[in-house]
Amino acid sequence: xxxxxxxxxxxxxxxxxxxxxxxxxxxxxxxxxxxxxxxxxxxxxxxxxxxxxxxxxxxxxxxxxxxxxxxxxxxxxxxxxxxxxxxxxxxxxxxxxxxxxxxxxxxxxxxxxxxxxxxxxxxxxxxxxxxxxxxxxxxxxxxxxxxxxxxxxxxxxxxxxxxxxxxxxxxxxxxxxxxxxxxxxxxxxxxxxxxxxxxxxxxxxxxxxxxxxxxxxxxxxxxxxxxxxxxxxxxxxxxxxxxxxxxxxxxxxxxxxxxxxxxxxxxxxxxxxxxxxxxxxxxxxxxxxxxxxxxxxxxxxxxxxxxxxxxxxxxxxxxxxxxxxxxxxxxxxxxxxxxxxxxxxxxxxxxxxxxxxxxxxxxxxxxxxxxxxxxxxxxxxxxxxxxxxxxxxxxxxxxxxxxxxxxxxxxxxxxxxxxxxxxxxxxxxxxxxx
Numbered sequence: 001x002x003x004x005x006x007x008x009x010x011x012x013x014x015x016x017x018x019x020x021x022x023x024x025x026x027x028x029x030x031x032x033x034x035x036x037x038x039x040x041x042x043x044x045x046x047x048x049x050x051x052x053x054x055x056x057x058x059x060x061x062x063x064x065x066x067x068x069x070x071x072x073x074x075x076x077x078x079x080x081x082x083x084x085x086x087x088x089x090x091x092x093x094x095x096x097x098x099x100x101x102x103x104x105x106x107x108x109x110x111x112x113x114x115x116x117x118x119x120x121x122x123x124x125x126x127x128x129x130x131x132x133x134x135x136x137x138x139x140x141x142x143x144x145x146x147x148x149x150x151x152x153x154x155x156x157x158x159x160x161x162x163x164x165x166x167x168x169x170x171x172x173x174x175x176x177x178x179x180x181x182x183x184x185x186x187x188x189x190x191x192x193x194x195x196x197x198x199x200x201x202x203x204x205x206x207x208x209x210x211x212x213x214x215x216x217x218x219x220x221x222x223x224x225x226x227x228x229x230x231x232x233x234x235x236x237x238x239x240x241x242x243x244x245x246x247x248x249x250x251x252x253x254x255x256x257x258x259x260x261x262x263x264x265x266x267x268x269x270x271x272x273x274x275x276x277x278x279x280x281x282x283x284x285x286x287x288x289x290x291x292x293x294x295x296x297x298x299x300x301x302x303x304x305x306x307x308x309x310x311x312x313x314x315x316x317x318x319x320x321x322x323x324x325x326x327x328x329x330x331x332x333x334x335x336x337x338x339x340x341x342x343x344x345x346x347x348x349x350x351x352x353x354x355x356x357x358x359x360x361x362x363x364x365x366x367x368x369x370x371x372x373x374x375x376x377x378x379x380x381x382x383x384x385x386x387x388x389x390x391x392x393x394x395x396x397x398x399x400x401x402x403x404x405x406x407x408x409x410x411x412x413x414x415x416x417x418x419x420x421x422x423x424x425x426x427x428x429x430x431x432x433x434x
Contacts, residue, residue, distance in 0.1 A: 004254070005053065008086055010099040015056055047157075047159070052160070053279075053283075080107070084164060090136075091118075189262060221339055226252050249279070253283055258288065258342050259285050264292060277316055278316075291326045292329055294326040295331055323344075325338050348422050353386050359384055363382075371403070396412065398433075402431075413429050
C-alpha cells in the first residue's frame with residue numbers, strides 16, 4: 001500500500017510530461033517492469049525509497065474553454081478528496097491566469113500538503129518571472145522543467161517528506177476490491193453476493209477515508225468486500241463518472257489483497273479496464289477478471305469464450321496467468337465460482353515455499369537451461385529462496401547478476417508458475433550477488 005499524489009492544474013501546463021517523467025524515473029530506480037508505461041493517467045512512482053501512486057488529472061477534459069473551467073474544478077475537487085498530497089502545476093511562460101487563480105482558491109482551503117510547481121523554468125530569466133506566482137497565496141513554490149527534469153529532485157524531496165509512512169496492512173480477513181468501469185455491474189455483483197440475508201452483513205469502518213468494508217460470511221467463506229461503487233457522494237460527480245471511477249479504483253486497489261476486475265462483455269477489455277489491470281499488477285495485488293453480462297452477448301458460438309479469453313490475454317501479456325471467468329450478475333451465473341476463485345488467488349498470494357524444496361525444484365531446471373552467456377561471461381546460479389514479503393518475490397543468487405537478462409527472468413517466473421500454483425498473482429524475480 002502506498003500514498004496517492006495527484007497532479008492538478010489547467011490544461012497545457014506540462015502535467016502529463018511531468019507525470020511521464022515520474023513513471024520513467026520509477027522504472028530506472030526500481031526495475032524494468034513490463035507494462036509499466038501502458039497508461040497515461042495513473043501509475044506508480046518511487047523516490048528515496050518511498051513508493052507512491054501518481055494521478056494525472058490532465059487528458060480527461062475535452063471541449064471549449066468554458067467546459068474546461070467547469071471540468072477542471074470537478075477534477076480538482078475529486079483529486080483533493082482522494083489524494084494524500086497535491087502537486088499544483090502552473091506555466092511560467094503564460095504567467096498567472098484566471099484559471100490558475102480558480103484552482104488556487106480551491107487548494108487554499110485544503111488541509112493536505114499542496115506543492116506549487118512552476119513548470120518550464122529552464123533559465124535564470126524565467127526563474128525571476130516565477131516570483132509572480134506568490135500572488136496565488138500558496139506560499140513557497142518549486143521551479144522545474146518537466147521536459148528536461150531540472151528542479152524535479154527538490155520537489156520530490158519535499159513531497160516524500162510529507163507523504164504518510166504506510167505499510168502493507170495485514171488484516172485478519174482477506175480484502176477483496178471490486179473495481180472496473182462505471183456501469184460494468186459492480187454494485188449488482190455485490191448485491192448478488194450479499195443477497196437478501198442482511199443479518200450476515202455488517203458495516204465496518206474502513207481504514208481509509210469514508211470507505212466501507214462489507215463483511216461477507218457465507219458458504220464457508222469469510223472476507224471483507226471493498227466496494228468502489230457508490231461509496232462517495234455521487235451528486236458531486238454526475239457527468240464525470242469516468243474520472244471518479246479512476247480515483248476510487250486507485251484507492252481501493254491500494255488497500256486490498258485481491259482485485260476483482262469486473263468488465264462489461266458488450267464493451268470488451270478496453271483501455272480503461274486495461275489501465276486498472278496494470279495498476280493492480282504493479283501494486284502486486286491478486287487479480288481475478290470477471291467478464292460480466294455474458295448473457296447479453298449475441299451470436300455466441302462454441303469457441304466464443306476461447307476467442308474472448310485470447311483477446312484479453314493478448315492485452316495483458318506477459319502476465320497471462322490470471323483467472324478469467326464469464327459471469328452474469330443478473331442470472332447469478334458463476335457468481336459463487338468467482339468468489340471461490342478470488343479466495344484461491346488470495347491463498348496463492350500468501351503461499352510460502354520452503355527454501356530447501358524450492359532449491360530442489362529450481363536448481364535442476366536451471367542446470368538444464370542455464371542463463372545464456374553475455375559478453376563472454378557465464379552466469380552460475382547456486383542458490384534461490386522466496387523473500388519474506390507480503391506477496392511472492394524470489395531471489396536467485398549468482399556470480400554475475402548484472403548479466404542475467406529480462407527474458408531469462410521471465411523463463412524463471414514461468415517455471416515457478418509451472419511448478420507452483422501462483423495463478424492470479426504477480427511474481428517478482430530478483431538476481432542477487434552470491
